[in-house]
Amino acid sequence: MAQKFDIYILGCGSALPTRKHLPSCQVVDLRDKLLLLDCGEGAQLAWRFTGLNWQRITHIFLTHAHGDHVFGLPGFLSTMGLLGRTAPLYIHGPSSLQTYVEFMKAHFFPDLSYDVRYEAVDTTVHALVFEDRSMEVWSLPLQHRLPCCGYLIKEKPGLAHIRREMIDFYEIPVWAINNIKAGQDWTTATGEVIPNSRLTTPPDPVRSYAYCSDTMPVPGVADWCRGVDLMYHEATYAESELDHALRYGHSTARQAAEVAKAAEVGKLMIGHFSSRYEDENELLEEARKVFENTILANEQLKITL
Amino acid sequence: MAQKFDIYILGCGSALPTRKHLPSCQVVDLRDKLLLLDCGEGAQLAWRFTGLNWQRITHIFLTHAHGDHVFGLPGFLSTMGLLGRTAPLYIHGPSSLQTYVEFMKAHFFPDLSYDVRYEAVDTTVHALVFEDRSMEVWSLPLQHRLPCCGYLIKEKPGLAHIRREMIDFYEIPVWAINNIKAGQDWTTATGEVIPNSRLTTPPDPVRSYAYCSDTMPVPGVADWCRGVDLMYHEATYAESELDHALRYGHSTARQAAEVAKAAEVGKLMIGHFSSRYEDENELLEEARKVFENTILANEQLKITL
Numbered sequence: 001m002a003q004k005f006d007i008y009i010l011g012c013g014s015a016l017p018t019r020k021h022l023p024s025c026q027v028v029d030l031r032d033k034l035l036l037l038d039c040g041e042g043a044q045l046a047w048r049f050t051g052l053n054w055q056r057i058t059h060i061f062l063t064h065a066h067g068d069h070v071f072g073l074p075g076f077l078s079t080m081g082l083l084g085r086t087a088p089l090y091i092h093g094p095s096s097l098q099t100y101v102e103f104m105k106a107h108f109f110p111d112l113s114y115d116v117r118y119e120a121v122d123t124t125v126h127a128l129v130f131e132d133r134s135m136e137v138w139s140l141p142l143q144h145r146l147p148c149c150g151y152l153i154k155e156k157p158g159l160a161h162i163r164r165e166m167i168d169f170y171e172i173p174v175w176a177i178n179n180i181k182a183g184q185d186w187t188t189a190t191g192e193v194i195p196n197s198r199l200t201t202p203p204d205p206v207r208s209y210a211y212c213s214d215t216m217p218v219p220g221v222a223d224w225c226r227g228v229d230l231m232y233h234e235a236t237y238a239e240s241e242l243d244h245a246l247r248y249g250h251s252t253a254r255q256a257a258e259v260a261k262a263a264e265v266g267k268l269m270i271g272h273f274s275s276r277y278e279d280e281n282e283l284l285e286e287a288r289k290v291f292e293n294t295i296l297a298n299e300q301l302k303i304t305l
Numbered sequence: 306m307a308q309k310f311d312i313y314i315l316g317c318g319s320a321l322p323t324r325k326h327l328p329s330c331q332v333v334d335l336r337d338k339l340l341l342l343d344c345g346e347g348a349q350l351a352w353r354f355t356g357l358n359w360q361r362i363t364h365i366f367l368t369h370a371h372g373d374h375v376f377g378l379p380g381f382l383s384t385m386g387l388l389g390r391t392a393p394l395y396i397h398g399p400s401s402l403q404t405y406v407e408f409m410k411a412h413f414f415p416d417l418s419y420d421v422r423y424e425a426v427d428t429t430v431h432a433l434v435f436e437d438r439s440m441e442v443w444s445l446p447l448q449h450r451l452p453c454c455g456y457l458i459k460e461k462p463g464l465a466h467i468r469r470e471m472i473d474f475y476e477i478p479v480w481a482i483n484n485i486k487a488g489q490d491w492t493t494a495t496g497e498v499i500p501n502s503r504l505t506t507p508p509d510p511v512r513s514y515a516y517c518s519d520t521m522p523v524p525g526v527a528d529w530c531r532g533v534d535l536m537y538h539e540a541t542y543a544e545s546e547l548d549h550a551l552r553y554g555h556s557t558a559r560q561a562a563e564v565a566k567a568a569e570v571g572k573l574m575i576g577h578f579s580s581r582y583e584d585e586n587e588l589l590e591e592a593r594k595v596f597e598n599t600i601l602a603n604e605q606l607k608i609t610l
Contacts, residue, residue: 016387017350017380041380042347045322067413071380075322075346078372082321096412103408107401108372 002204003031003134005155005305007230010046012271012297014236015068022046022299023068024213024272026232028153031134036060036076037151037211043072044079049300054080055087059130061137062093063213064123064148070097074104081112088115092129092137094147095120123149126224131156140224142215144249150212152225160200170194207305210265213272216245217255222262229305231265232297234272235283241274253283257290271297307509308336308439310460310610312535315351317576317602319541320373327351327604328373329518329577331537333458336439341365341381342456342516348377349384354605359385360392364435366442367398368518369428369453375402379409386417393420397434397442399452400425428454431529436461445529447520449554455517457530465505475499512610515570518577521550522560527567534610536565537602540575540588549579558588562595576602 006029013021023040027050034057036043047054057080063069073091080089091101098118105116121129121139124147130137133156140150159181167177172186180186186194210225212218213234225231236250245252251259253270260268268291273280280296287294311334318326328345332355339362341348352359362385368374378396385394396406403423410421426434426444429452435442438461445455464486472482477491485491491499515530517523518539530536540562541555550557556564558575565573573596578585585601592599 016384017353019353022350023380041377042350045327045347048322048324065413067379067383071376071383072346074372075328075376078376079321100412103412107405107408108370 002207003155003158005030005207005209007209007232007303007305008050008052009271009297009299009301009303010043010050011040011299012273013068014272014274015066016275018275020299021273023071024063025072026211027052028209030153030155032056033058033132033134035137035153038063038069038213039071039073039076040068041071044076046299047076050302054083055085058087058090059137060089060091060093061129061151061211062091062097063142063150063211064094064144064146065096065100066146066214069214070100073101074108077101077105077112077116078109081109081114085114088117090117090119090130092119092121094123094149096147121149123147126220138224140210140212140221141218142212142221143218144214144216148214150210150215150221152208152210152228154208155206157206158203160196160203163199163201166194166199170199172199209305210263212259214250216249217251217259219262221259225263225265227264227266229266230269230303231260231263231267232269232271233259235270235287236272236274238277238282238286241276244274253286254290257287257294260291260294266293268294269297269303270294307512308460308463310335310512310514312514312537312608312610313355313357314576314602314604314606314608315348315355316345316604317578318373319577319579320371321580323580325604326578328376329368330377331516332357333514335458335460337361338363338437338439340442340458343368343374343518344376344378344381345373346376349381351604352381355607359388360390363392363395364442365394365396365398366434366456366516367396367402368447368455368516369399369449369451370401370405371451371519374519375405378406379413382406382410382417382421383414386414386419390419393422395422395424395435397424397426399428399454401452426454428452431525443529445515445517445526446523447517447526448523449519449521453519455515455520455526457513457515457533459513460511462511463508465501465508468504468506471499471504475504477504514610515568517564519555521554522556522564524567526564530568530570532569532571534571535574535608536568536570536572537574537576538564539577540592541577541579543582543587543591546579546581558591559595562592562599565592565596565599571598573599574602574608575599 010025011022233256315330316327330348538561
């Protein structure tokens with residue numbers, strides 16, 4: 001069974017609050033490590049409904065310095081402290097948000113029980129922002145009214161799968177299994193070399209998720225995100241409000257679908273809906289005309305890759 | 306009919322978020338002027354469910370610089386700007402929160418469409434903080450882990466009520482009515498003086514609301530709030546957690562009820578519940594043993610005085 005790679009939508013509205021949506025926040029659960037993507041107001045309240053464990057959050061990735069993406073951060077940080085967190089927390093985002101995080105910490109919780117380590121991201125380049133044994137996170141330069149970048153989260157290739165029947169057949173001992181998973185051949189007691197390919201099946205295909213918000217359509221995104229399993233792309237407006245999209249640095253549903261199509265993604269999820277849409281199916285239908293495999297983001301939605 | 310004096314509870318939990326409660330925020334609607342009492346995270350989201358008009362908010366009163374009372378403020382201010390507010394907004398609270406408001410404004414919405422005017426409150430004295438034609442707002446010095454004050458909101462006496470049948474009997478013209486409401490006698494064409502008391506019935510009794518959060522029990526509150534129609538008093542803990550209450554500067558349900566009893570209030574509403582209470586009836590029962598007319602605060606509760 002593939003290891004966990006889940007995305008939870010905690011909020012997918014835009015700046016004006018509605019009765020339906022919270023502002024932007026998502027959680028990525030990759031092999032039990034939790035990443036937060038943006039942290040709009042109410043994120044810690046929505047978190048309570050996921051059942052996820054606060055202590056497993058290791059990194060927060062912020063896209064840009066607009067309130068609807070970051071006003072939930074102080075409450076989130078403070079609550080993790082009240083719950084006794086001790087592990088350091090890494091926040092990645094534009095440098096302008098470092099001042100904000102430091103001000104809030106100094107003003108409201110100077111005695112926080114854990115370290116908050118801010119790592120400024122250059123929003124103008126596509127670069128590796130973070131990696132560990134199981135994943136890479138890359139920045140995606142976006143185009144909005146102020147410095148902004150999305151994030152591409154890619155798992156690293158896992159180990160090969162053992163072919164149980166071959167292990168039994170050659171009576172390979174347990175201590176050798178990890179080496180074989182990692183690619184080694186096996187030499188029997190009689191000196192016969194069994195090639196690794198007979199002992200294993202290939203690792204699971206590598207999965208990836210792209211988070212693109214807030215932005216006008218950016219041509220580079222299609223190259224950086226080619227073939228991702230799932231792309232979240234903001235679609236604040238319908239094409240009939242293209243002038244608004246241009247003016248405020250957002251995308252229409254059609255434009256989001258064009259990006260997904262060019263990137264040949266597996267699935268597109270649109271979100272960051274303007275409060276003007278009572279029925280977001282208008283946006284969904286518009287996107288599906290260009291890219292069929294599109295879904296609407298929604299609070300309490302959980303997607304398993 | 307008495308003029309409007311309504312209280313809406315937008316949030317009545319304490320610092321740790323739960324599935325049941327939002328952090329502290331209340332709205333007072335006094336004759337169509339809206340006052341906000343504290344502004345915890347999610348306040349602007351809860352606001353959407355009241356159906357109230359953002360533009361009618363004239364003043365915000367903040368009690369103290371803990372996140373669960375003020376982290377909803379930036380989103381609230383920003384949203385009123387997005388909605389095109391132009392009237393100045395007055396914020397009253399401890400001086401330490403002025404820095405916060407000014408930082409957030411400069412950092413996130415330097416081009417706000419309206420003025421935010423911060424008026425620092427001396428949390429150590431019981432004094433008039435604000436008044437207009439229809440109300441007075443007084444500070445209530447409280448005792449918490451940092452400077453903190455509650456607020457007492459009192460309507461001013463209205464005009465006397467006209468006795469319709471007497472007006473008709475003496476054939477008093479319309480132009481004289483306002484003077485009579487304000488207390489003047491009436492002199493008939495024949496020179497007879499009709500005393501005001503024959504022409505009017507007394508104005509409605511003056512109503513008042515006291516908001517006391519967060520605090521340990523403070524003896525002065527009973528004097529300052531004597532006979533208020535409704536008192537909100539925090540009751541973070543049950544008496545069995547008195548040590549926690551003492552340690553963190555909070556009250557138990559019994560203590561809240563003792564304050565209400567000493568103040569001879571009409572009704573007590575308790576709130577700011579610790580997340581540890583699955584069933585807050587434990588707190589309610591404890592309070593009712595001391596002061597029978599007690600209710601639990603709850604989101605979406607609206608109380609008409």
